[in-house]
Each structure stands twice: as structure tokens, then as C-alpha cells.
Amino acid sequence: MxxxxxxxxxxxxxxxxxxxxxxxxxxxxxxxxxxxxxxxxxxxxxxGSARIFRYAYPSALYTDLVLRARPLWSELEAAAGERLITRTGCLDWGERRDPLALARSLEEIGVEHEVLTPAAASERWPIRFESTVLWHADAGVIDAxxxxxxxxxxxxxxxxxxxxxxxxxxxxxxxxxxxxxxxxxxxxxxxxxxxxxxxxxxxxxxxxxxxxxxxxxxxxLKVTQEQAYHFPYGDSDDWPTFIHKADAIQTYSLPGGRDAEFRGQKLAEYAVGKAIGSAYEQDGRIDPANRERLIAYVKENLPGLVPEPYAETTCLFTTTPTxxxxxxxxxxxxxxxxxxxxxxxxxxxxxxxxxxxxxxxxxxxxxxxxxxxxxxxxxxxxxx
CATH class of the missing domain: 3.50.50.60 (FAD/NAD(P)-binding domain)
Incomplete structure (x- = not known):
């Protein structure tokens, strides 16, 4: 010893x-x-190679912290001599996401953004939108x-x-x-x-x-075993990150990077995984019901993706009540x-x-x- x-x-x-x-x-x-x-x-x-970098938060504290973090990422990239954040932009929409409130938050900190109608957003991305959409272009994907x-x-x-x-x-x-x-x-x-x-x-x-x-x-501290899937791109691989919070489902998505062999979009339902006592209890098993929900979600909301999941994975969320x-x-x-x-x-x-x-x-x-x-x-x- x-x-x-x-x-x-x-x-x-x-x-x-x-x-x-x-x-x-x-x-x-x-x-x-x-x-x-x-x-x-x-x-x-x-x-893995895919985590969302974004500025849009309803909390002024968190948006301020993102602003403080971004130049430190640039410092890290310069010191390491490699790109660690890929700029993709981010979309936010859904009844429970409140894009207009997020837009006000971005306005306060000086982050460029657009507020789009569902029709205007659908003309730019192969996604079906049911609410006003927030777009900010400086978001991206972190290679964790x-x-x-x-x-x-x-x-x-x-x-x-x-x-x-x-x-x-x-x-x-x-x-x-x-x-x-x-x-x-x-x-x-x-x-x-x-x-x-x-x-x-x-x-x-x-x-x-x-x-x-x-x-x-x-x-x-609550630990849950979540699951994520990758869905192949259809006609275009120029996809943003996004957060969609509807009454029926809450999802997040981002280009999959190396995890997806750069040919698919990572998609997950937010914080619905089974609770475990700690990371020692994870088993890495995909919930079949969750997989079916995400396949149905892609068919209904993401016509630009092929509804055939691959590179399925589990990950851990450790959350506090707030x-x-x-x-x-x-x-x-x-x-x-x-x-x-x-x-x-x-x-x-x-x-x-x-x-x-x-x-x-x-x-x-x-x-x-x-x-x-x-x-x-x-x-x-x-x-x-």
C-alpha cells in the first residue's frame, strides 16, 4: 500500500x-x-464530445457567469492549442421555456439574438415549432x-x-x-x-x-441515470443546439461530434432518468420506453432527422432541488x-x-x- x-x-x-x-x-x-x-x-x-455551451438563462446570475466563463474558455483553448468549443448557435422554444423572457435576459447582457415566429424559424431549420423561437448564434458545443x-x-x-x-x-x-x-x-x-x-x-x-x-x-443531491440517442442527419448536417420545453416533453439536442461519428444529432429528454443512490449504482441500461418516446418525438418535431437512433448512451445527472x-x-x-x-x-x-x-x-x-x-x-x- x-x-x-x-x-x-x-x-x-x-x-x-x-x-x-x-x-x-x-x-x-x-x-x-x-x-x-x-x-x-x-x-x-x-x-464524450458533446455538451451545450449557451448564454440563455432566466437567471441574471447565470447569464453573468456564462459571460465570465467564455473568455476563460478562450484562454484554455489558446494554452492547449486546440479548439474546444464549436460555434453552432442555439434555439429555445416551447410553452415552458419562455423565449421572450430569455430574450430579455440576453438583451440585458448584450448578447446578440433574434426572436422568430414559428413559421420563420421553420424556414431556416428542418424543425416544427409550436411557439415563438429564440436564436442566439454564439452558442455552441463543448468537447468535454x-x-x-x-x-x-x-x-x-x-x-x-x-x-x-x-x-x-x-x-x-x-x-x-x-x-x-x-x-x-x-x-x-x-x-x-x-x-x-x-x-x-x-x-x-x-x-x-x-x-x-x-x-x-x-x-x-439527487443522482439520476439519463439516456441520450443520436439520430442521423437527413439532407443537411448544419444543425444548431436547442432546448425545447413543452408541456408534454422537455428535450435538449446538439450536434453529436465524435460520439456520433459527426453524422447525427444528439437528443435526450431532460431529467427523466431513474434515480440511483450514487454513481456506483449505474447499470448503463437504456429504458425502452424512453427510446420510443424520443423516436416519436423525432417523427413529430424533427423532420430533418432520420428517426432511427444509434450510438445510444447513458449519462449521470447530479441535481439539487433548485x-x-x-x-x-x-x-x-x-x-x-x-x-x-x-x-x-x-x-x-x-x-x-x-x-x-x-x-x-x-x-x-x-x-x-x-x-x-x-x-x-x-x-x-x-x-x-
């Missing part, structure tokens, strides 16, 4: 953990990133896996260590900080621990040697859960916020400071 020591240990090499490790290492801190599988592991929430690997590589170049196959099951307090134990009995001693464990976090929270009141006050994020700290232990199915677009910003919350000073931290009114007692829980 091996034993190590590190000033900072980050648990989880998904988007949040990789971003946090990059920023800590860039600032010269001694940091180790541990991951139960591999970076962007397929049993986590940051795998390449983003994770880029940030891990940058962290390594600044001296960070990566430990894979490291399944943290317990965090104990010591006289100098914390000791992390794996299921195999390996340990790392750390002065500061930052948990970015995604769908594995609910179980890990029950094995933390911290004040029980901290865990009890944490918003409930769909807000959790960034919180007790002692020298920090919990980061930018979850709820929409956290990927904020990854480089989350890394700065997590490093700052954990007490580390980074050269770029000043660009990511949240408004003072959202800071309550040093905690960011509920602020996002």
Missing part, C-alpha cells in the same frame, strides 16, 4: 476537478488529482473529454500529479489536515481537500470526518458540485472559484470574483 502527501488533493478528474487542479498548479501550489477511473471517465459526467484532458495536461505541465484507479471511499481528519483512503487501502495525506466527485459525491459525503451539521445542511450549484467549505475541505445538467459550460470559471474558495490565491482569481451580495459567511452554497 502506498502513502503520499500533498498540500492540495482534488478528488475527481471531470471538468470541475480538472479545472480546479489546473488553476492550483498554475499558481504554483503542490496538488494531486485523484480519479477512480481515468480523466473524463465514462462512468462520470464529463465524458478533450477539455478535461487539456486541463489535466496543463496541470501536469505545472507540476500537478495525477493518480488514476484511485477510488476514494473515506476522508478522515488528521492533526495536519486530512487522510484520504481508497477501497484498496492506499492513502494520501493532504492539508486541503477539494471534492469534485460528481455522481459519486452523495456516497462520499457520508464518509467524511467533518461536522455532521455541514453535511446535513447540504442541499439534497438546480443550483453547490460550492461550499468547512475547515480545509471544499465541496464542489456544479451539477444539475448544465454545469459544463462554466468549467474554467468553476476552477477559479473552487481554488479561491479553498483558500488558494491564483493569478486569475480576480477575474472570477462573484458579486459581494452572493457571499454569505464565506460560503457560496445557494449563491449559484
Amino acid at each position: 502506498a502513502r503520499e502527501h500533498s498540500t492540495y488533493v482534488v478528488v475527481g478528474a471531470g471538468l470541475a476537478g480538472a479545472a480546479t487542479t489546473w488553476r492550483l498548479a498554475e499558481a504554483g501550489h503542490d496538488v494531486t488529482l485523484v480519479e477512480r477511473g481515468e480523466p473524463a471517465d465514462h462512468r462520470g459526467s464529463s465524458h 473529454e478533450r477539455s478535461v484532458n487539456a486541463m489535466v495536461a496543463l496541470a501536469n505541465s505545472h507540476g500537478a500529479r495525477l493518480r488514476t484507479g484511485w477510488d476514494v471511499r473515506k476522508v478522515e481528519r488528521t492533526t495536519t489536515g486530512y487522510r484520504l483512503r481508497t477501497s484498496a487501502g492506499d492513502t494520501i495525506d493532504a492539508e486541503h481537500v477539494i471534492l469534485c466527485a460528481g455522481g459519486f459525491l452523495p456516497q462520499l459525503l457520508h464518509n467524511l470526518d467533518v461536522d455532521a451539521r455541514f453535511v446535513e445542511a447540504m442541499p439534497a 438546480e443550483d450549484f453547490v460550492l461550499d467549505r468547512t475547515g480545509n475541505l471544499t465541496v464542489i458540485s456544479p451539477c444539475s445538467g448544465h454545469g459544463a459550460k462554466f468549467a474554467p470559471l468553476i476552477g477559479l472559484l473552487a481554488a479561491a474558495l479553498a483558500g488558494a490565491r491564483t493569478p486569475a482569481a480576480g477575474r472570477a470574483v462573484l458579486p459581494r451580495e452572493f457571499l454569505v459567511g464565506g460560503s457560496l452554497r445557494g449563491a449559484l
Whole structure:
């Protein structure tokens, strides 16, 4: 059994953990990133080549955070020497989406957009629309896996260590900080621990040697196993991302990238998957009823796609009751859960916020400071 020591240990090499490790290492801190599988592991929430980047939120806070995150993505792309966001534009429509409210939000932050009638939108895209449609062209698709690997590589170049196959099951307090134990009995001693464990976090929270009141006050983290499908393009592969929220169904969609061999559109129903206790309980099985609903949806609403799903997959959503994020700290232990199915677009910003919350000073931290009114007692829980 091996034993190590590190000033900072980050648990989880998904988007949040990789971003946090990059920023800590860039600032010269001694940091180790541990991951139960591999970076962007397929049993986590940051795998694959397709996540939506968009600006449209009804919340002014989130739209502001997207604006803060976008130049950090550009910084990451420049440092990594590769494109990580592909510009596709995004459509929003449906009775429950309120495109006009979203348009007002974009107007306030200065993001260019258009509001279209259903007929006008259908002339531009092979989609049937039943409501007013919002279009903003600067949205796009994030390559999640390449983003994770880029940030891990940058962290390594600044001296960070990566430990894979490291399944943290317990965090104990010591006289100098914390000791992390794996299921195999390996340990790392750390002065500061930052948990970015995604769908594995609910179980890990029950094995933390911290004040029980901290865990009890944490918003409930619900883990669900969702499913997504790819549908072949018909006459055109020039498709945007979109979010459609009708009374009967809520869906999101985006060009599938490498996951779809660049020949199909990724489509999923939003947050309808089966609840599981934690990511350890996922089985990767597709719900046949869900598949049939999405096939019927394509036939009715997306005439530009072939209603024959392929490259079916499951993924994990970790959500809070309000769909807000959790960034919180007790002692020298920090919990980061930018979850709820929409956290990927904020990854480089989350890394700065997590490093700052954990007490580390980074050269770029000043660009990511949240408004003072959202800071309550040093905690960011509920602020996002």
C-alpha cells in the first residue's frame, strides 16, 4: 500500500476537478488529482464530445457567469492549442421555456439574438415549432473529454500529479489536515481537500470526518441515470443546439461530434432518468420506453432527422432541488458540485472559484470574483 502527501488533493478528474487542479498548479501550489477511473471517465459526467455551451438563462446570475466563463474558455483553448468549443448557435422554444423572457435576459447582457415566429424559424431549420423561437448564434458545443484532458495536461505541465484507479471511499481528519483512503487501502495525506466527485459525491459525503451539521445542511443531491440517442442527419448536417420545453416533453439536442461519428444529432429528454443512490449504482441500461418516446418525438418535431437512433448512451445527472450549484467549505475541505445538467459550460470559471474558495490565491482569481451580495459567511452554497 502506498502513502503520499500533498498540500492540495482534488478528488475527481471531470471538468470541475480538472479545472480546479489546473488553476492550483498554475499558481504554483503542490496538488494531486485523484480519479477512480481515468480523466473524463465514462462512468462520470464529463465524458464524450458533446455538451451545450449557451448564454440563455432566466437567471441574471447565470447569464453573468456564462459571460465570465467564455473568455476563460478562450484562454484554455489558446494554452492547449486546440479548439474546444464549436460555434453552432442555439434555439429555445416551447410553452415552458419562455423565449421572450430569455430574450430579455440576453438583451440585458448584450448578447446578440433574434426572436422568430414559428413559421420563420421553420424556414431556416428542418424543425416544427409550436411557439415563438429564440436564436442566439454564439452558442455552441463543448468537447468535454478533450477539455478535461487539456486541463489535466496543463496541470501536469505545472507540476500537478495525477493518480488514476484511485477510488476514494473515506476522508478522515488528521492533526495536519486530512487522510484520504481508497477501497484498496492506499492513502494520501493532504492539508486541503477539494471534492469534485460528481455522481459519486452523495456516497462520499457520508464518509467524511467533518461536522455532521455541514453535511446535513447540504442541499439534497439527487443522482439520476439519463439516456441520450443520436439520430442521423437527413439532407443537411448544419444543425444548431436547442432546448425545447413543452408541456408534454422537455428535450435538449446538439450536434453529436465524435460520439456520433459527426453524422447525427444528439437528443435526450431532460431529467427523466431513474434515480440511483450514487454513481456506483449505474447499470448503463437504456429504458425502452424512453427510446420510443424520443423516436416519436423525432417523427413529430424533427423532420430533418432520420428517426432511427444509434450510438445510444447513458449519462449521470447530479441535481439539487433548485438546480443550483453547490460550492461550499468547512475547515480545509471544499465541496464542489456544479451539477444539475448544465454545469459544463462554466468549467474554467468553476476552477477559479473552487481554488479561491479553498483558500488558494491564483493569478486569475480576480477575474472570477462573484458579486459581494452572493457571499454569505464565506460560503457560496445557494449563491449559484
